[in-house]
Amino acid sequence: MSSREGGKATQQEMLQKHRQHLQRQRDGLAHRMKKLAAKQVEITKKTNAIKEKIQKRYEDMKRVLDQDLMITLTQMDIELEATEKTVEDRMEHCYHLTQELDQQLSDIGAQVTTQENEIQIAETDKKVSETMKLSDPDGIHMDEFRNEQLLSLTVNLLLFIRSQVPVTKKLFQTYAADVVLDAETAHPKLIISPEGDSATYTDTWQDVPETTSRFETTLNVLSRRGFSEGRQYWEVDVSGKTYWELGLTYPSIPRKGRVEDSWLGRGEGSWCVEYFNGDYTAWHGGVQHELPLLAGKQFDRIGVYCSFPAGLVCFLGADTATPLHCFCAGTFADSLLQAVCPGHDNEGTNWKSLKVCDASRSAPVL
The missing domain is CATH 1.20.5 (Single alpha-helices involved in coiled-coils or other helix-helix interfaces)
Known part of the structure; x- marks a missing residue:
């Protein structure tokens, strides 16, 4: 050959x-x-x-x-x-x-003797x-005391049922996370409370240290600790506000450079829901998902549930456990941090703080 x-x-x-x-x-x-x-x-x-x-x-x-x-x-x-x-x-x-x-x-007219x-x-x-x-x-009575007892028992039963529903909210509360905001990541126009449980916008640029972890172009602040397993749920008080964003992000979210890169939900590594003047929008990967059925609705609390095993991020109106939007992320590529943006002043209508709540307990009924 x-x-x-x-x-x-x-x-x-x-x-x-x-x-x-x-x-x-x-x-x-x-x-x-x-x-x-x-x-x-x-x-x-x-x-x-x-x-x-x-x-x-x-x-x-x-x-x-x-x-x-x-x-x-x-x-x-x-x-x-x-x-x-x-x-x-x-x-x-x-x-x-x-x-x-x-x-x-x-x-009477008949003859009768006296x-x-x-x-x-x-x-x-x-x-x-x-x-x-x-x-x-006045001598004929219904058992009013017994009837009042019956009514009281039914009221107690109703209160108990209300305390147990929505059942999904009760389940989420068992996953309540202790979220503390990291002032070292906050944009200089944000004031973070000493407890790390609220973020407030101010027109004044704060005298804060320049760090690589601090946002410079967007009004964001992240949580101190992240998570990379299990399930977590947290809530934020958004009452009285006309503009806010909140969600979850990988630690790698840009803190400097172009504004759009640092916005929550605009990159592949973050998920958020945005509220602006009555309209809700969900964001991930730069794709916006309009939520027209929620237009005009206002919630005092917004809840965020994340299941790491399921690759799931869900937002809900925590007051009534109303679903807002769910993202099916599949498999998360990194640990996750909680993120909030209280928004700018919005023509004087948005000065109130965003406050992280104790998600293990329902908001008090007024």
Whole structure:
């Protein structure tokens, strides 16, 4: 065999090996896609099964409440019926005595002795007196104390139910994070409280140290500590404000340079919801998601829930656990930090602070 033929054979063998390698890679990817499709079916099936069980529990609760309502109202109807029967008996007794008096009135002209007349009058007076005493309306009572007890029990039941719903909010509260804002990252026009629980915009440029971690172009501040596992939930008081942004970001978010690069949600490494003059917008990767169904709605608190295992970031109106927007990030590439932007003064309407709340407890009902 010539050297040329040998070289050609070697080249063909290399090409064959390359084809086999690519085919194995392709087969591996095809197998992985098949496994992913099966996982998707499995997750959907499990989710639907849980949803079905939860729905059944709610139906059971409704059935229990409906049955208890029926029992309570039936018992009250029985007592009402008994009271009405007592009143009807008294009225019937009065009616019969009235007929008797009518008869006596018609017999006045008849010949009766004075003694008989006096005896009849005495008997009649006695009957009328007894009947008036027996039929006194003030002597007929419904059990008002018991009814007030029933009403009090139903009020307590309602308060308990309200304290346990929305159930998703109760679940999120178990993941409450202790968020402390890092003043070293705050834009110089932000005042961070000593406790690190509020951020306030001011027109005055603060005398603060220049650090690599400090935002220079956007009114942001980040949390001191990040997280890279598990689930976390936090809330921010946004009441009285007309402009704000808040969300989550990787530590690598730009702090200097172009303004747009530092805005929350404008890069691939941050997620946020923005509120401006009544309109809500969700941002990630520079893509805005308008939320028109929320236009005009105002919430005192905004909640942010993040599940690291699920790659999920959810925003909600924490007052009522109203969903605002959810991002399915898939797999997070780094740890996450909480981020807030209280916004500029917005023509004098936006001076109030953004305040981090204790997310483990619901806001007090006024």
